[in-house]
Amino acid sequence: MSEHPLNNFLSLYSDSLKRLALNDSGFVFDPMTGQSFTVNPCGLELLKLMQKQKDVELINHQILAEFDITAEILERDFLEFSEQLRRYLK
Amino acid sequence: MKTASKKVHQLTVAITGMNARADNPGPGVAVARCLREVAKFEGKIIGLGYDVLDPGLFQTELTDAGYLLPYPSAGEHELLERLQYIQEQEQIDILIPCLDAEILSMIHLQDQIAELGITMLLPSEAQLQLRNKDRLHQFASSADVKTPKQTTITSSSFFYDCEKKGWSYPLVVKGQFYDAGIAHNPEQAVGLFHKIAAVWGMPILVQKLIEGDEVNLTGLGDGKGNLLGAVMMRKRAVTEKGKAWAGMTVHDEGLLQAAQKLVAALKWSGPLEVEMMRDKHGDYYLIEINPRFPAWIYLAKASGNNLPWTLLEMLQQQPLSKLTAPVAGTLFIRYAQEVIVSLADFEAMTMTGERAVELL
Known part of the structure; x- marks a missing residue:
């Protein structure tokens, strides 16, 4: 696994990510804290992959294959998304 | 009976x-x-x-x-x-x-x-007093549950040199029975001290402010150390007095385990509400144990555990209706009518x- 900064995030928040309840509508609920938020289809897919994978390269690979998005934009958005998630996942 | x-x-x-x-x-x-x-x-x-x-x-x-x-x-x-x-x-x-x-x-x-x-x-008088605000720290420690650092004072001069004694603002100023406020400087603290003391008397409690999420639990103690029908709630909106205006059932294992330890140590008998703070490190601090059902008890009924009904069954020594582990995510929104x-x-x-x- 590479030393990508997001791998550290995925490892650190693995348990918290796994407990999230994801609805296909994009509604996300944390049963431990009662927090809820909404994500777009790409964010939802990212969360689903993050619940299964701890390797950011594999996640990126699957997102790039599924969504019309460049690697640069995905990298930027993924980092921003992880920062937002840190605020919810304690 | x-x-x-x-x-x-x-x-x-x-x-x-x-x-x-x-x-x-x-x-x-x-x-x-x-x-x-x-x-x-x-x-x-x-x-x-x-x-x-x-x-x-x-x-x-x-x-x-x-x-x-x-x-x-x-x-x-x-x-x-x-x-x-x-x-x-x-x-x-x-x-x-x-x-x-x-x-x-x-x-x-x-x-x-x-x-x-x-x-x-009801609990016994001794059980009730163990969870009094001025004894809560000692009791909780014996049950292996953390409480915020606390001291008891009778003079407001404490607030002018407390920083030399290891305290830092903001801190919480509390009455021995009721009322509390957050002070960000000595002037605010002295104001709160006199306001609370005038209504609720001395001594005044000073507590370290724990920043994080407040999580609450209600349930019934069976008097033998068991916690029955626990329902956990996190406030989603509060009134100016800090009371829940909206709240949601959650499943917080740390809160549940702490409450079970407290009920076991007290051998609590009757309804109770446990109020705790979870800080950013995931540590839990006991704030209060209230010896009664909370005002949000209808959420317990709505999420599967009608605890007031269970209380009647216990008192009548009749078989208890099935109690569940409520599903997280049931929301209440209070309104005035x-x-x-x-x-x-x-x-x-x-x-x-x-x-x-x-x-x-």
Whole structure:
């Protein structure tokens, strides 16, 4: 696994990510804290992959294959998304 | 026990705490609602309050009768006399006290109230005092549960040099019975000290402010150390007094384990609410144990555990309805509603302390 900064995030928040309840509508609920938020289809897919994978390269690979998005934009958005998630996942 | 043979659904149940000011409601109305909505319940609910404007006294859909009680400051003798009078009118089987300030009097009077034919599920006086604010730290430590750093003071001069003694602002200034505020500097702290001391007396408690999420749990202690029917809630919106205006069921294993330890250590008997803070490191700090159902108890019923009903079953020594681990994500949103009171009812409550009897 590479030393990508997001791998550290995925490892650190693995348990918290796994407990999230994801609805296909994009509604996300944390049963431990009662927090809820909404994500777009790409964010939802990212969360689903993050619940299964701890390797950011594999996640990126699957997102790039599924969504019309460049690697640069995905990298930027993924980092921003992880920062937002840190605020919810304690 | 006099009422042990009576079926739960035929009981006459008196409930205190019928006050329901929108910013800080008492639990009584919610407890009555939990019982009234049990389809097989055919008994009577008697609302007991302390103020002529307590709405639950007049809510005919929830209470069959309403009576005023003397304030706790009037003394236990007056309370017992009033209960004797009400008992002659209503033949109450079970009393559910819902306010902190009356629990000690109810414990003192428990035997005499039982002689009237009224049963209650209460902790002992010793159990109640272990969770007093000035002893909570010591008790919680013995149960392996953290509390915020706390000290007791009798002079406001503490606030001018407390930073030299390892304290830092903001900190929490609390009364020994009720009321608390956050002070960001010595001036605010001194103001809070005098305001709280004037109402609730000395000493004043000073506590380290724990920043994080407040999480609450309600349940029933069986008196043997077991916590029954736990329901956990996180506030989603609060009133200016910090009371829940909206809240959601959660499943927080850390909170549950801490509450189980506390109930086991206390061998708590009766309803309770455990209030804790979870800080950013995931550590839990006990803030308070309230010796009663919380005002948000209807959420417990709505999420599968009708704890007031379970309390009646326990008191009647009957098999308990199934208790569940409530699913996280059930939300309540509180709202205010006007209760319409006829002049005859208002006059009767003002003059006699009871709702007018309907003449058919």
